Amino acid sequence: MCLAVPGRIISIADGAGLDRSGRVSFGGVVKEVNLAFVPEAAVGDYVMVHVGFAISRVDEREAEQIFAYLAQMEDLAVPEEPA
Amino acid sequence: MKFIDEYRDARAARRLAGAIARATTRPWTIMEVCGGQTHAIVKFGIDELLPDLITLVHGPGCPVCVTPVELIDKAVEIAAAPGVIFCSFGDMLRVPGTKGDLLSAKARGADVRVVYSPLDALALARTHPDYQVVFFAVGFETTAPANALAVHQAHRQGIANFSLLVSHVLVPPAMEAILASPHNRVQGFLAAGHVCTVMGYQEYAPLAARYRVPIVVTGFEPLDILQGIYLCVRQLEAGQAEVENAYARSVRRGGNREARRLIAEVFQVRPRRWRGIGEIPQSGLELRSDYAGFDAERRFGLADYSVEESSECQSGRVLQGILKPFECPAFGARCTPEHPLGATMVSSEGACAAYYRYRGGGIREAQL
Numbered sequence: 001m002c003l004a005v006p007g008r009i010i011s012i013a014d015g016a017g018l019d020r021s022g023r024v025s026f027g028g029v030v031k032e033v034n035l036a037f038v039p040e041a042a043v044g045d046y047v048m049v050h051v052g053f054a055i056s057r058v059d060e061r062e063a064e065q066i067f068a069y070l071a072q073m074e075d076l077a078v079p080e081e082p083a
Numbered sequence: 084m085k086f087i088d089e090y091r092d093a094r095a096a097r098r099l100a101g102a103i104a105r106a107t108t109r110p111w112t113i114m115e116v117c118g119g120q121t122h123a124i125v126k127f128g129i130d131e132l133l134p135d136l137i138t139l140v141h142g143p144g145c146p147v148c149v150t151p152v153e154l155i156d157k158a159v160e161i162a163a164a165p166g167v168i169f170c171s172f173g174d175m176l177r178v179p180g181t182k183g184d185l186l187s188a189k190a191r192g193a194d195v196r197v198v199y200s201p202l203d204a205l206a207l208a209r210t211h212p213d214y215q216v217v218f219f220a221v222g223f224e225t226t227a228p229a230n231a232l233a234v235h236q237a238h239r240q241g242i243a244n245f246s247l248l249v250s251h252v253l254v255p256p257a258m259e260a261i262l263a264s265p266h267n268r269v270q271g272f273l274a275a276g277h278v279c280t281v282m283g284y285q286e287y288a289p290l291a292a293r294y295r296v297p298i299v300v301t302g303f304e305p306l307d308i309l310q311g312i313y314l315c316v317r318q319l320e321a322g323q324a325e326v327e328n329a330y331a332r333s334v335r336r337g338g339n340r341e342a343r344r345l346i347a348e349v350f351q352v353r354p355r356r357w358r359g360i361g362e363i364p365q366s367g368l369e370l371r372s373d374y375a376g377f378d379a380e381r382r383f384g385l386a387d388y389s390v391e392e393s394s395e396c397q398s399g400r401v402l403q404g405i406l407k408p409f410e411c412p413a414f415g416a417r418c419t420p421e422h423p424l425g426a427t428m429v430s431s432e433g434a435c436a437a438y439y440r441y442r443g444g445g446i447r448e449a450q451l
Contacts, residue, residue, distance in 0.1 A: 001146045001174065001432055002119050002225040002277040003303075004333075006086035018232055018345070027084040034202065037228055037342040046086060048280060048333050051172075052200030053229045055339055056280045058086055062331035066310055070095050073102065 004050040006058055007033070009043050024049060086332070090304030091127075099309040100132040103316055110136045111319050112268050113312060114261070114404045116254060117275035118145030118432030119303050125437040127305045129312075137316065140268065140404030143257045144275050146222045147174045147430035148402060149357040150250045153390045155180030158248055161217055161383050162193040168211060170204035171219040173197040178426045181390050201233035201247075208237070208245035217379045220247040225277040227251055227368060228342035231349035234370065234377050246379040251368035252355050254278045255286050260363045262294040266405050271315040273301035273308065276330040281346075283338030287326045295324045302330040349374050356389065358426060359399025396425035401434050408435040415439060 007024040015021055017036065024033040024047065033047070038054045041047050047054035115121055121141040124130055130139050143149055155175075159182050162169035169185070176186040176197065189195040194214075198204050201218050208216035220230040230247060237245040254275055261267055274287060279300045287298045297318035301311030311329045318325060328334055346368075355367025370378050379385075395413055400406040408414050408427070418424040420436055427433035 001172070001221070001430070002117055002144070002223055002275060004225070004277045004280070006084065008085075018235065034229075034232065036232060037339050037345075039341060048277070050225055050277060051229045052202055053232070055225065055228065055277065055342060056333045056335075059332050063086060065331065066306055067089070067095075070098060073098060 002050070004048040004055060006046050007031070007049050008046050009035070009041060012043060024054070087304060090302075090306040092306065096129075096132065096305050096309055099306065099313060103137070103309065103313050104134045106313065106316050106320055107134050107136050108320060110138070111270050111316060112138045112140060112404075113271045113273065113315055114140045114142045114269040115273040115301070115308070116142040116144045116258065117278070117303075118142075118148070118430065118434070119277075120144070120273060120275070120301065120308060121434050122432050122437050123303055123305065123308060125441045129305055129308055132309070133312065137312070139312075140407070141401065141434040142272075142404060143261070143357065143360065143402040144223065144254065144278075145402070145427065145430050145432045145434070146226070146250070146252060147178055148398060148426040148433050149252060149360065150175070150178065150221050150426070151356040151358050151389070152180050153356075153388055154248065154250050155184065156182050156390065157380065157385050158185055158219055159183060159188045160385065161248065161379060162188045162195050163191070164215075164383065166214055168194045168196060168207055168214045168216045169219070170196050170198045170207065170216065172221065174430050174432075175219055175221060177423070177429050179423060179429075201230050202236075205233045205237055205242065205245055208242050212244060214244060215382070216245050218245070218247050219250070221250045223252055223254055223275070223278050224282045224346075225275075225280070227346045227350060228281060228339070231345045234349050234374050235345060237377060238374060246377045246382050247370070248379040249369055251350065252357065253352070253366050253368065255290060256363050256366035257357065257360075258287075259290055260360070260366075261403050262290065262296065264403065266403070269296065269404055271297045271319050272299070273311040273315065274298050276300060276302040276307070276334060279328075279330070279334045279338065281339050281342050283336050284326055284328060284334065285336060291324045291326050297324050298326045300326070300328045300330050300334050302333065357402075359396070359402055361399075398425035398427040398435070401427055408438040409442070411435070
């Protein structure tokens, strides 16, 4: 029920305030989405969409953290069979 | 898709599982709060990647599952009234009430429609001015901004034939109810990432401190969940009880300001009954007096009443992490997705339905 799917804003319509909306692409499937709750989001940004509403702008820098951490683990890992 | 596929990388998942195994020296019981997380854990077999010392129990975060049976009955009653178009998310249609479900009401001729968004229901109200259009507003904090905006828009645009049957519940009071129970076995929480996207995570700090439990805000993809478990285990092993954010790509400390503002404008907090669990203080939302005209219970003159549950359904204990779905004697036998005794077997996010679908409930049924 609390499912939210990331999609990329491809255009923003004229409406402002609570009527702010735009077209969001989910891997090529485009839907009309209400953007009232993400006033900072612009065309090209990814947003998390729940029941037709964007509830957050995806922070791409934060999204990289886990992969930086995993890469660090890789560097620290002791090889299982030393040469 | 970006922000999904890379978080399902099997090699990275195994590496994180290895880190969890190395960090774990004692047995720990961790609850994931949200049904979406439960579904991902069972679907991707995340629990099977974990060391035996770690037990995941499944939380109450399935709005369909905890909507009280009397509200299902009210929904069926409203849907059956003449001149009504009753709109709902699809998950609610097969949840059994005492007088059947919405799907059987539809079969008897009621105009019940599945919608994707409350704005779809509002659009129907605009195009059908001679009908009463009612939306079954079920959900947690994640869905509250959408429902608040629909009502706000109806109010602003004078769409008088629109109303909400409100069944909104709040997560932190339910977590507190679980922690305060004498049967509690939860030692750490993975908090629900999209609830926190809307509300932030400041309100979890007093819970973490009072009950000495780590609470890690966690996302929904396999790597998100493994990272949440890893941070939770690391705290448990170190004797810490902090609130941490493992879903920072979507969650900010204070949540979504605009969404919270609109929720506060339209809704106010009230006590709520949770199906299978009972009443939890300050755990629900109702429309404020300025918007009370859009309350379907009031519009259709439905009085407050409560209904006793089928005693065979153990969903309340499942939703509090006391019982695993397969430990229920009815699971897969007298209770299946086709003939559910309770909502946890109906909803795609219900723990019982997830185990039935991904862990061979059907096989067990065939053996019995």
